[in-house]
Amino acid sequence: MFRTANAGSTVFFAQTKFVDIATNAFKKWLKHHGLPMFLKDEFPKFLNQQWPQHLKSLDEYPRFTFADVQRLKKFLGEDWVIHHEDHHPQKVMIFCPRLYFQGACRTWNDAQLFQPLSGSAEPWKYQVQRLAPAHILKAYPWGFQKTSCLPSGFVFLKAKKEYLMGRTLISHFKAYHSKLLKACANALLMMLRHCWPQHSGQQSIPQTWKHIHEFFERLDSVDDYQPVVCNDDLVGFFNSIPQDRLLCATQALVQDWIHQKGDGPITVNMDVGLSVAERTFRGKFYHRPKHSVVLYPIHLIDVIAYSFRSCIFCALGAVWKQIRGTGIGNQVSPVISEVAIAHIEQTWSRVYNTWRHQPVYPTLRVRQFELENVGLEISRCVDYSLCVATRS
Incomplete structure (x- = not known):
């Protein structure tokens, strides 16, 4: 068996x-x-x-x-480590403790992602509480847990790397500000769907494949167009985007929301039994439903910045801080990573539409320019509308 x-x-x-x-x-x-x-x-x-x-x-x-x-x-x-393999949650692995410890050490000792902190967990737990902005504490006292602990870090070792390194996960289940981060994630997801609805990441998997097939069917009718496939493998996606870029994209989304909808409050129902569409409402109820909270868009940037400053956790009996990206396991990580990609798509769409309506001359070459907010360099060469986008 x-x-x-x-x-x-x-x-x-x-x-x-x-x-x-x-x-x-x-x-x-x-x-x-x-x-x-x-x-x-x-x-x-x-x-x-x-x-x-x-x-x-x-x-x-x-x-x-x-x-x-x-x-x-x-x-x-008790001398073995029982854990599942990365990308295989139903595959039970029994690791030699020395092998598992070495793989975990190599993963957490990545100087580009994590910074070791001296001291025990207890002083750093209070440091996370002191880092919280005073106006956020005053506006959202419900979002903070008095009896909290530092998040815990885990490693899912990878078979393709011979179990020498793995994927990190930082559980914020009992973190000091976990409830506030969950409410902000719901609010940002609603704002993303209303402000940037053309973002392809909001489609279901069947819809995405359908649009991909339709795109390649249209290419077959263009004889002079030769598509080039760019394999952009996003390794460790949550950890690969710099925090300043995540903040910049989130700020752009909030500004678009305020410009379109105003800076009024957003009501978020924290009931897990509701769908995503039923969870968030623009405005404030006089008689709020049970388990609902109120957020203001202008505060979302400060909350996200605080989540980056306070990403302090325990792993391997030591205390660490994530200095790049947003931790897998943080309640806002999925949505702000999606916002970063949507921001790139939104900026590219606006720039392309501007360029498309400019007069085209066969021998004209348009100068290169940089979009500092999204870190893209778009080189436009007007030779029957050939555009190439490269990451910086």
């Missing part, structure tokens, strides 16, 4: 424990949907009646049991 198992295999508890867990979950389900609570007394009887069929199914399709897992843990002891 252990040879064919993976991290996605189901583990079933003994009957008594399974009935207790399922019954408690059923009670919460009844309360959430407003159903009569007397049904909770009949549910354990139903489970006990169905248990023989469950055992029969296990005989036909073997699965892990709680006893199997305990037996495996006893066999391995």
Whole structure:
């Protein structure tokens, strides 16, 4: 059984424990949907009646049991590291502790990304609290946790690098400002969809592939056009974009939002049961829904800048600070990385449209110019509208 198992295999508890867990979950389900609570007394009887069929199914399709897992843990002891491989969350790996420690050390000791800090975690936890801007603390007291701890760093070792290095993840689950960062992420995502709706990253995977196929079908009808494929492999995407560029892109989005919608408040519903479209609203409710909070667009830049300054975490028994990019595991990392790419697309679209409406002469060559805000150099050579964009 252990040879064919993976991290996605189901583990079933003994009957008594399974009935207790399922019954408690059923009670919460009844309360959430407003159903009569007397049904909770009949549910354990139903489970006990169905248990023989469950055992029969296990005989036909073997699965892990709680006893199997305990037996495996006893066999391995405490001298091994059990973790999954990068990009393979269902592949359980048993690492030699020395190999895993060496790979983790190589990953965290990247001087371009992380800076080691002296001292224990406790003083740095209070330093993170002192770094919070006073006006942000006053405006959003709900966004900070009094009983917090420093984020924890993990490493997912990569097979293609022979497990010598890995991908980093910094869990901000119990961080001091985790709730505020989550609310800001929802607000920025709503602003991105309204201000820059043409951004291709907002499409679903089927829509993206459909547009790619349509693009290449149109190219087949152009005989004189020879497309060139640029393989721009974004290795460690969240860690590859400088923090000043992320701040610049976020500031551009906020300015566009204020120009189009004004600087009024944004209400964010923190209920995880709602879809992304239902979570965020422009304006302020007189009677706010439960679990909702209010943000102001002008404060988002200060919050993002504070998240960069306070990206201090624990890993390998030491304290570190991320000095480039935004940490994987930070609540705002996905959306501000998407904002950075959307900003590049938005700037390119505006520059291209401006150039497209200029008069074209066959022998004219347009001078190079730099877009400092997005770090692009666009070389335009007017030879039947050939444009090449290169990263700086």
